[in-house]
Amino acid sequence: MTIDTLRQFGANVDEGLERCMGMEDFYLEMVELGLSDERFNTLGDVLDSGNFDEAFETVHALKGVIGNLALAPLYNTICEITEHLRAKESVDYRALYDKLIEQRKQILEME
């Protein structure tokens, strides 16, 4: 993962770097730390179980972190899930979750 590949992925790298006071290594380290969050994995089970309150708390926490890292496509998906859960809407959460995991995988697998 590099600054360039993150940019290709669609991350708002300039914004993320600004929050890291322009320190590229620090930014990449924070992205790795943010993406390794165990809650990406537990979110799927919680959604499947239908416990929307717990799912909301989990995804809301991820939103705070990923938003700060300016990983735009991933952040947009998280926001979408968050808002559906906040409104307690019945949507196909499994599809949205798969999309989220796929986007995360893309970043993690970037050279």
Place this chain on the structure above:
Amino acid sequence: MNFDNSQLDIEAKYERDFRRTILIVDDEPVNLRLLGNILGEEYDVAYAQTGKEAISEIKKQKDLLSLVLLDLYMPDGNGYAVLDEMRTNEELRDIPVIVLTSDKSAEVESLHRGAVDFLSKPYDNPEVIKARIRRSIELSIGRSIIGATGVDKLTGLMTKEYFFRYSQEYDKFHPDQEVDAIVVNVSKFHLINELYGRNFGDRVIKVIAEGVRNASRACGGVACRTNADCFYMYIEHQENYDFLMRTLSNLLAEMLEVQDIRLRIGVYPDIYHSVNLEQRFDRALQACNLLSRNAGQDTLSVYDNRMHEREIYEAKLLGDIEKALLENQFKIVFQPKYDIHEDQPELCSAEVLVRWKHPEYGLVRPDFFIPLFEENGRIKELDRFVWQEAARQVRIWHDMYGVKVPVSVNVSRVDIFDPDLLEFLKKVISDNNLDPADLHLEITETAYTDSVNTMIEVVKSLRDAGFKVEMDDFGKGYSSLNMLTSLPIDALKLDMAFIKDIAENNKEMSMVEFILEIARFLGVPVIAEGVENAEQYLLLKKAGCDIIQGYYFSKPVSSSEFGHLIERNLGCFK
């Protein structure tokens, strides 16, 4: 409002070295590290990941924290609980909090609960974050310092409240600065007012205040006046205090010719910030108070371990008073007084003294615990105990031997101002079926000179009720001759210090003779205390002294021993 040092009477000399401390509370490590990285250049940053940890950290660092950045949603309970606890705790209430939230609706709620601002997630540009934090800190300092009314009218120095607020802020901004808390006291200042008038007294205070201010500024600190004749300084730690001493001494010497008025300076150097601000000044005050008021020169004392031990000892004694009264640890003893008009001295009375046998410390010196009780407003209980015990004893002797032997008891300065004093004494007398004349009241001379009018009024009412009033420690204070003539008293007690060195035709003896002349003029007898040998006794007798007490005749004795003494001298009382 900007925190303007020059406006606030201080110049931070090494501003770039000074850093404020901020606590960041967030359960997300990424968020903590991002903010820490943004703020680390300008601030010392502390971290907490749960609400519980946050509260514990805030309590621990309350004197140091300039701001808390608080995430609202954390797994163990939300940030609101932290806000609520801070608002209800007086010590934490003034620390400003900025909440971190991605939830628009939470912003208003958190402002209602006492947050000063909010930062939304994702975070703004770091410069915006830093600016908002800076502004929140400045506003909070402004509010807290402006809240405390600023300036002492007479001297232009800070008021005590303002000074403490300011010094607290100083500590937050200069956490690594070694500091000195200093107390400057003008001993016997009331004399200046009395001898030269209040206007001159005010001028002296202003000059000393100016000196204190200049010395504080020169040492990178601030000063205030805490009461009539006492100043506090909070300055950078000094290797020695010669400069301070010289500056203030010279000023006082230029103003005054009276040798008795001296500066007493107490210093507590706080190198490790081990105690809080109030405690630092308590200790400086303690160092100051240990210096004699009667020193012939300006004196300075630095708080040390010995004083710390004494502080603990004093606190223990003060805490034990009630138990001691309940458990009869206080005992009264009697110092016999002899009338020396006749060839053979005749027993005529006794002064009642108090002893404290502490279960842990053994006999505590009365010249230690009595001033301690006086300073801490606890002497009243002890005095009343002594009066009751003394009256009971006079009654017992009357019943046993058929004679009334009057005794004298001490009345402390604070008792004089107690509106209940006369009623209480009357009750003590009637409870024991005595006459007021059986209880002589010894009031120290310095109490008279402190507040002449009240004293004269109270003494008059006591005498009108039939009590005999003796002026104790005469010569130690500064009664003016004019005051003496208007003074309602029944006897003068010579201060021990006068007797100590008397010899035929020496200066001390002339002084004693002079005082005896005054007493004759006033028409009151003179009691000499501390008479230790035959030579002193004979000199005093020759000079016309009326009554004597001291080791030459007898040391203080227990009530039963004094009873035997009465029994052997019954002829003196019939």
